[in-house]
Amino acid sequence: MLNINAIFSNILKIDPIQRQSIISLFWQVSFTAIGFLSTMYFARAVGASILGSYFLFLAYYSIFGMFTDGGFGGAAVKRISEGEEPDAYFSAYFILRLVFTITGVLVLILFKDYFVDLINSGIFVWLLMLLLVTAIAGPISSGIAGTGKMGVRNTCEGINNISRVIIQIPAIYLGYETAGLAGGMLAGVIIAAIIEFRFFDLHLVSFKWEHIKSLSVFSFWLFLTSSGVLVFSQADTVLIGYFMDIENVGIYRVVLQFTGVATFSSSAIRMTLWPRVSQWSKTNEIPLIEESLSRAISYSLILAVPVLVGGILLGDRLLYSFYGEDFAQGYQVLIILLGVQVINVFQYFFTMYLDALDHPQESFKVTAVGVGANIALNIILIPLMGINGAAIATLATMSLNALLAWSALSRHMTVRLERQSLSNIMISSAIMGVIVGGYRLFVPLSNVWVTILVVAIGGVVYGFLILKSDKKVYTEMKDIVEKVGIGFVWPGWL
Template sequence: MLKITAIFSNILKIDPIQRQSIISLFWQISFTAIGFLSTMYFAHTAGASILGSYFLFLAYYGIFNMVTDGGFGGAVVKRISEGEDPNAYFSAYFILRLIFTITGILILLVFKDYFVDLNNSRIFAWMLLLLFVSAIAGPISSGVAGKGKMGIRNTCEGISNISRVMIQIPAIYLGYETVGLVGGMVAGVILAAIIEFRFFDLYLVRFKWKHIKSLFVFSFWLFLTSSGVLVFSQADTIFIGYFMNTENVGIYRVILQFTGIAAFSSNALRMTLWPRVSQWGKTKELYFVEESLPRAISYSLVLAIPVLLGGILLGDRLLYSFYGADFAQGYYVLIILLAVQVVNVFQYFFTMYLDALNHPQESFKVTAVGVGANIALNIILIPLIGINGVAIATLVTMTLNALLAWHALSRYMTIRLERQSLSNIMISSIVMGVIVGVYRLFVPLSNVWITILAVAIGGMTYGFLILKFDKKVYTEMKDIIEKVGIGFVWPGWL
């Protein structure tokens, strides 16, 4: 017990960005591991069709939640992070969010009969409940993020995700199907909000029109940009549901979730850096902004590139072993979406930095072009080549977005890439790929354990090589481990 207490005490002494990134990464890994295991269970027990209905619910919720938030959530994080009138900005956002949510719920009730998928699955009422709960939980989370408490926010998000799965598993076992999956999600949001509220130090005060106006100025562009991002993340699900069926939705979304392992590092850093970059931009400390971007990109690609190569070599067997024969047919989708995750590293960081540096209009312009291209390609490609077409449409438009965002951001800051680090990542990944390829050539992947052994060999090989070749990664990893004080003896031969 004393050892654990000492470790937590040491973690608190680490640089804030490193500390919050570690916490975020920990929860990313924890939830992804639990999410993978639970999805395997859902895939074998409930099947692709039930999962498809649940993913359609998430897609609709993403759209409705975006509308009821109106972009004010991101705007209030920005304004609170700047340190001027944080309570007033929070109060204005809370009231606006509540008004938008109530209005949105009333509109949905009027047009209830048009949501056939939700009504057939008996989850329309759950949608309304989740929107109302989010109207309370969202402002709490935004307030915590705006104050720079990203470790708290990420921890509560992790608790939400894990508790959701812990409820969904017995619900599926008891036969509640889609309702059980949706109910678990609602319960997770409520539990996280309760815990997060204990660390919430803002309060409601009288606000003025200038606070609302300031939120509107920023949220207008952020709302439009978020709408575009939502198209990338959810429109593919809706298009598959429209042109094909819920079973194909389930297959596509399970594979997309599987590729999320490549986004561990970028998700953790992106959530942590947003308020920091916003603060640096406000205080004109451009040096810190320009220094943080290339490191964030390099650390994100440390995982994304080897995962892509590993997916090419082992993806077909992993899908078959983990989810079943129905999902193994999505091998080509897996490869394309893993490539999407690599491109996402650039696209998300470039647009995030544009927003955090108070240029959301530029981010919207970039996203708007991609949105139009994404919709057009989905409509053309899905009838021709099915879910492979969705993946290709996503890759093409995400690449376009990344290039446009790079051009836009370069007008406000110098963008550099750490060429040596990227070279080290590529060399380490190629060597790993050769070793795993030889393993597969001589060892038949006849069961899940032999396949997992191949993954373990590849992971250990890559980890050793990247630490050996990249002195920056080596030094920072060693520094963090020594500061945490977990008793790990750093190998002298590295």
């Protein structure tokens, strides 16, 4: 019988970064599992066109959400995490976000005739409501992150995502289609914000112009950098919708979501590290920052590399089995985007560390170059190669960004990669690939269960090889399991 109280007590004794990363990883795995199952249902229930409309809605929300935040959210996390007048910085950000959001909503209403697709699909109003709700939910989440409660933030983000899916499924079943998907997203944001507020301990206080000025200096560069990141994440979607039909948007974004399994560990780690690196930067603890970067990259690639290998070998059957025949044509896009996820590990951590080290202007310069190249390549390649062209454009510009960010970050700290760990990852992935490839060569993947079986075999083989070859991973995993105390006895043969 599990002692739940004892387990939670043991979890709290784990190193904060490990603990918060575990919590984040748990929610990443939980949501991705639910997200995959729900997307499979959506793909078969409403098809690529409806999903394409929903993904365009998300793209528009991301764009307008960026402008209503103005980069002040990241700046608030940075200033609050430094521990000096956190209430004043939160209050300044809250008022700024509210003013920007109200202004943005009024502009959207004024120019609503230009958003024919959103109006015709019935989700224009949902977009306005979502922007207004995030004007409250956003500052609460930033305040939680700034005070270092990343376990709470990650948990609430997981609740947000899961709640959204739980509401979207019956909405689709009842025939609400795109509006049901958008409404589910709104509900998830509200539910998570209510829960987060229970752990919120900042207060609205009077603030001075100096607080706004301090946020503005940092947010200006962060806003420009975020704009560039947004281009990488949404420009391809918008341009596919412009040059091609809405169905291709659905196929591309479903494949992109599918590749998200490669980012489990990196997403969990990077959300946890941001406030920590910010604090270490303030106290000039550079060795801790350098060590955290090398470990973060290694742990992120532990998952990203084998997923790339598995996607190459099994991707076509997985897309066909999970989403249907229409989505199987995205196999080539899948391979390219899995490569993007590997490169993104380096790109994201390098730019994140530049921001956390208080060098957002350099992060922006790096991103600005990639933005121009990304837009240009998308405009050239999408008409020539379709959604494959969009994926290639993203891969090329992500690689460029990673190289430039590495060069910029190297001027402020020593960027070290754990060569032995990376070698272990590559060798273990290669061996797993040989075994999975041999299985497919001799065993026809005639149905989804046979396909899932070979995925499980590959995962077990890879996990065993990593634990046997990498002593750091082995030691840390064993330490975490023993500290949690869930009754699992660590195998002596490992």
